[in-house]
Amino acid sequence: MPPNAAARSARATSTSTARRRRPAPDTTVSSAEALGFYRQMVLIRRFEERAARAYTEAKVGGYCHLNLGEEATVAGLMASLDETDYVYTNYREHGYAIARGIEPGRVMAELYGRSDGVSRGWGGSMHMFDVASRFMGGYGIVGGQVPLATGTALAIDYRGGREAVVCVMGDGTTNIGAFHESLNIAALWSLPIVYVVINNGLGMGTTVEQSSAEPELHKRAASYRMASARVDGNDPEAVYDAARTALAGARSGKPYLLETVSGRLKGHSVVDPATYRTKEEAAALKAADPVAAYAVTLHDRGLLTDESIAEIDADAMSAVARAVEFADASPHPDVSTLFDYTYATPVPNDSRRLPGAALYPAPPRPGAEDAGAVRIGAAR
């Protein structure tokens, strides 16, 4: 089976159940909400395209994974959360951070490694964190966030809180031990958490079917008697509704596994040309582009016009331009802050030695130890 066939067939099988028309008024996404989803999706699209450009301009270093193709899932999922809920994500998280309400400028500044970045320049693309919006981190190790998110749900339960945790991961994560250990614990302890698997059909270049013996990933929940569903990740309204259902369950102590099926429009990261894809596959993905598709949907509903589509795009472009300006103007972290974040509390004998410095720079001669001795590794 060629790469992405799994994702495509998954999409095909999911549409019948997931793309239901929403009849009940209390679950209908309002016109304002729908437009909000669209604006969000366009902003993320433009932000990610600009991030890719900044990478080629060497303004961004390290790895850089983009949410291109995932915009509908990001918008629908993040809109379903309360302000007090906690969000854990993986290394493909720029869009989630923006949708959580973090200023795009602070997200871009983090990509630029600047001191005004969400993680003060310490995290980079893969490690965005914002304590104020309870955005609990992007994580670079596949599956690393899953036990952590489970623990935050445990803390909510411990304190009798009403919040919930959403833990976003990719399809490949469902094969990691930490995923299974965590789902078992969450189900055993009735924790308020929704695990969201973003199934884009590919790990880096390995397909879901090549790596998962049960490629309908939401079915893994059955091992833990956990409720689950698969939803069309290209439809922000379907994702929103499914996430609301999942969250309601989680808040009543029933953890949930939600699988969203969408495409990854580009390579695994900015530097991946995705040569493992055929031209036909790439064309099919482009044809299913969720941003373009949702524009058509809203246009058909009379919520968007050609003019308003252009306007929303122009707004997004200028927001992204402002973000770049902010990032570019933000200072690099000062080297004097290098040792500020090893420990939360000062501790004696914490090492503050720079690579070339001697541990004991005074001339090691008996009797000379007090003359001009400078200790780099002194306690704070």
Add this chain to the structure above:
Amino acid sequence: MSLITYRQALNDALRSEMLRDEDVFLIGEEIGQFEGSYKITAGLLAEFGPKRVRDTPIAEEGFTGAATGAAMVGLRPVVEIMTINFSLLALDQIVNHAAKIYGMFGGQARVPMVIRTPGGGGQQLGATHSQNIELFYAFVPGMKVVAPSSPADAKALMLAAIRDDDPVLVLENLSLYNTKGEVPDEDVPGEIGRAKVTREGSDITVVAYSRMAAVALEIAGKLAESDGIDVEVVDLRSLRPLDRDTVIASVKKTNCAVVLEDDWLTYGIGAEIAATISDGAFDWLDAPVRRVAMAEVPLPYAKPLETAALPSADDAITAVRETLDATARRR
């Protein structure tokens, strides 16, 4: 002061902190109903209930990570990993997550978590259950690692670890659990990051931690009596941060040193101590720094083989005598 075991000192510290702070809870395998594989948590489930003494599935990565995630939002979990060997199953969560979260996110989330776990061989538990791999954690900036050798330190350092806002690994030791010592009745937390001179002496410095620090005191007493050798013992107590200055000050006084360690020699804690002495007291040394460490084999089950592989008091005595001989100033 009361004369109690190392095990009881740990239990007292846990109970005391749970009484003091509602956010402190215990999590691990078999710590509740079973009262702990080594009974450190005896009686605590009965007193505090299952919310605060939480039995987990056998899932070290899962529950250690969950404890980290709970700590990130302000709880103070104390994780029991049954032995340090099993911590390898949680290595990603400890090294890539607990130790990194404060720094990697620019200081926005603290991880006030304790991992308590025993190391140690000598119980005929074979190769996978007898390791001393505290070095793996002491190697990592962001972790704090303490290794108490006495009941008093066990209590003091456990109190300090629970009150600390960073992840702290408390290294216990199977063969220390039943040792007895005087322990203050009141709760006085120790200081993480400080070594202690547990016996003052003038002839030679013996540096050690955990079980070997107890062995160091034992051989110091013997050597004073048998050879008239005055040993100074430095108990490291904290493996990260490492209190180098206390070691250097002692070596500048005695001009020679032996390091006792239960881990393997190559790349071990003793290597770090020897390098530190070379950096800070090179010209004060009258003999090379000697290390006594475990034989570099997977620890065998058969008793004579196991005994031969583990560092003993006799090995330490030999190393001290030979080092003093090498200084050419032995009486």
